[in-house]
């Protein structure tokens with residue numbers, strides 16, 4: 001009998017102890033919640049203006065298919081050691097990217113000329129700046145901007161790094177027209193940016209250098225991995241083999257893109273991220289009205305050479321080339337098939353012996369349609385609808 005009572009008492013004591021322990025743990029965990037604590041007044045301030053999740057989206061280590069993991073792709077990654085992508089850094093970058101207050105009269109943001117549903121380029125040939133004046137060149141797609149060997153930016157590579165590049169449109173007299181001092185002052189006076197800078201960089205201090213870092217992190221996070229091409233590529237060892245998810249027409253187009261004996265598209269737009277290795281002249285003009293990278297290298301052999309953005313999402317674009325002179329993929333394909341113009345700096349991939357005798361692919365209508373169908377497989381519907389790249393302002 002005594003033993004029985006002792007057992008009952010022990011069980012009760014043990015359960016009370018466990019309940020207390022559980023409650024204690026609950027209180028501890030609740031008090032140690034970070035940004036997602038609804039009690040955090042800073043978080044409430046952000047929530048009033050922004051539609052961003054308390055647990056930030058994963059920008060730092062998103063899903064990458066296995067075929068991204070090879071030296072030909074990783075060598076192109078221009079992420080510098082001093083600015084790795086972090087989830088809060090890219091979140092801050094996203095807010096800045098969509099903020100019209102980055103232009104003098106608060107009329108346009110980066111996203112006005114780099115539209116998500118178009119793979120982050122503009123619908124018009126020349127973009128309208130903050131006062132309605134037009135840019136000199138066509139807006140570049142930002143899809144896969146992270147992958148470019150030299151890490152230089154713009155059609156003419158005049159920006160040495162992405163961190164340098166992202167501050168240029170803000171100060172550009174046609175694009176956004178805001179000085180860096182005014183920019184920093186503006187951001188400081190808001191309720192949201194001191195908090196976002198603290199989440200991203202550990203302190204509320206706002207500088208243009210940190211602004212650049214955050215914008216660059218966001219831009220580098222725009223990587224395309226879910227197009228029809230990616231879904232086929234993952235199923236084969238050799239990218240030159242027929243993809244099981246492609247139609248016969250798309251596989252024919254892929255063959256032309258990768259293996260044509262005259263113009264080998266893949267020779268210049270290469271690797272599975274479809275990036276260029278370095279600027280080239282693709283025979284658009286004889287007179288070189290825009291001298292391309294010569295503008296900053298001053299090397300006559302560079303006249304008329306340009307960088308091209310990755311061809312991922314190319315079928316979403318409405319104008320093509322640095323000056324947007326071509327208006328459809330049909331015109332692009334016609335250019336490479338019959339229209340390459342002679343030029344002293346014409347790239348070696350586009351002629352056999354002499355830069356004044358460009359190749360003529362003379363593709364049939366069927367082959368041209370196949371090449372265009374293949375270019376459509378590079379469209380990434382997931383990326384262009386992904387909320388983590390969308391406008392966060394309420």
Ligand code: HEC
Pocket residue numbers: 097102108109110111112113114127128129130135136137138139140141142145152153154155156165166167169170174175176215219307309
């Ligand atoms: C008024 C339209 C406009 C606005 C606003 C604008 N851009 Fe651009 N962007 C362009 C044009 C046009 C180019 C190509 C310019 C050139 O090469 O001379 C470009 C090029 C770029 C490139 C180069 C891509 C590459 O692969 O080399 C990046 C990156 C970029 N913009 C990011 C931004 C960011 C970030 C912002 C906001 C801070 C921004 N842009 C605002 C029109 C715009």
Ligand code: HEC
Pocket residue numbers: 141155257263264265266267268269279280281282284306307308309311314317319320321322323332333336337347348349350371
């Ligand atoms: C000699 C290297 C080279 C080869 C080969 C080549 N391209 Fe290009 N491509 C370029 C360059 C350089 C540009 C940018 C030129 C400019 O804007 O002045 C470009 C631009 C493009 C663009 C426009 C991208 C944009 O955002 O405006 C498309 C589309 C394109 N190429 C498709 C192809 C296809 C399809 C083939 C094969 C038939 C091909 N290229 C072969 C070098 C090449």
